[in-house]
Amino acid sequence: MLPLHFKVKDKNVLVVGGGKIALRRLRLFLEEGARITVISPDVVPEIAELSKADKLNWQAKKVELADLKDALFIIAATNDSAVNEWIAENASENQLVNVASNANKGNVIVPKSVKKGRLTLSVSTNGASPTLAKQICEQLSKQFDEQFVNELEQMYENRANRKRNK
């Protein structure tokens, strides 16, 4: 697995499933400005509210092959692992698929991550323990205080100025 950081603003993200896990995943993409479609006959109240507020597009139906077509990212997060794996198998070669029920079946893992100003850290235990990954991430993030965040912002501005003056 190769860690990469993505600008997902305006990218099409398909979330299949409407439960707690689907919600947790889609929030990550929503915060970054992705265009989200949720396909699920039922959804948790939070997803229904996001849909009402036009923050995402909810289609209250079961997933079909044609639904997979346009998305760059697909989150397979139904409560039926056979459906999730069917999604991974039927996605095209250049689509990025996260299978919530079994990360090995997809080609994308969503690691635990933390942002402190310009600093982004991510931690994955590659299936060993999501709980431990979360603990490690929180513990590491404590090592960077507000002063560090401010200094990093200053470094960014200095570097951007140097690039502009080149």
Next chain:
Amino acid sequence: MLPLHFKVKDKNVLVVGGGKIALRRLRLFLEEGARITVISPDVVPEIAELSKADKLNWQAKKVELADLKDALFIIAATNDSAVNEWIAENASENQLVNVASNANKGNVIVPKSVKKGRLTLSVSTNGASPTLAKQICEQLSKQFDEQFVNELEQMYENRANRKRNK
């Protein structure tokens, strides 16, 4: 920027440029089993050797629009930032582009990362200081010793067994 971890095995990766930065980037993808094409009139000796050993496909020419077509990932790493930005502008919406000369122009950042057994950490300062990101990454990785790596592997095996026995 959203941190995600990718399985890039057998994915098409186009590297435009043949210098030290192109080499550093392509090594990351090569270690993970990606299919790499390098397009550059000239390359550093290491890339020429990898091509001779059939580890990648080197095309000794300047990049053209048609070359961008099939890749999932595109690394724009020529020594001409105008060419790199041309690549980012001409990639299609669902292609993932890293612009080495100016990360803001692409939609993918390659963070500093470290692997210790099943643990993967990544660190990005989002353009503030790649050098500092590297130092932070090395410093964080020292907090995890061989015993931790072994325990994590054990946790993975236990968890995999529990899943199988469900």
